Amino acid sequence: MELGLNYRNSKLKYSDTLLARKRIKQLTNGQPTSFIEEKFYTVNGDIRYVEIAGTPIVHRGRATSLIIFRDITAERIATKRLIESEQRYRSLFENDGDMIVSVDLNGVICTANPACEITLGYSPSEIIGHDYRELIPSEYRNGARKYFDRVLQGELQNVFTKMVHKSGRYLDVQEKKVPIIIDEKVVGFFSIVRDITNQKVAEELLIESERLSAVGQMSAGIAHEIRNPLTALKGFVQFMMTENRVEMSYLTIMKDELELES
DSSP states (O other), X not given: OOTTOOGGGSSOEESOHHHHHXXXXXXXXXXXXXEEXXXXXXXXXXXXXXXXXXXXXXXXXXXXXXXXXXXOHHHHHHHHHHHHXXXXXXXXXXXXXXXEEEEETTSBEEEEOTHHHHHHSOOHHHHTTSBGGGGSOGGGHHHHHHHHHHHTTTOOEXXXXXXXXXXXXXXXXEEEEEEEEETTEEEEEEXXXXXXXXXXXXXXXXXXXXXXXXXXXXXXXXXXXXXXXXXXXXXXXXXXXXXXXXXXXXXXXXXXXXXXXX
């Protein structure tokens, strides 16, 4: 703003002209105005966010006003980006198909998304505030402890393990533990869990099917080897029946074949 220029005639454009006029009148009447956030449009059309306040003063015997501007554009933009980032995170957290819980350094569940109910049968309110290790079968907790310690040291962990459904049945799950780092300090971790029980069952059925197929092929091979000498014997018998006579040489060959197979 140019020095000596009438405040009301400045080239700055107010986003709320009625409020600006009200505050100018308040200053003219000798009443100070508190800081408020205002949006200005510069000559170039840029938007600047400022905190503005005014106080009546006497300068060289004349009543005037001291107007204080504080440019908070960068702060406002940073806040806006932070809010957008939080909204994106919240959208992902709430709508992700995988179960996601955040856990603090003591192992207590702080937040949980709706997918928890789909995966483990618990609503978020049922597990928030509870120990995360309660979701792990007791016989697997000692093994899970090392992954818990590692993630709290800042190491990403990707493991295949089991968890307990609300109904009591065990689920095969793939779990990714992601450290939560704030101000360069680990303050907890996210546990992202995917139920792979059906996938494991399908894999086991496929393995069993392949095993049975291999056994079948081996059995067919054995049967083929057994049938080969029998086919030869059958041929000799049919020949002798056709000739209506017994050939000792044929009988010797047949006897040798039988002895080889025994």
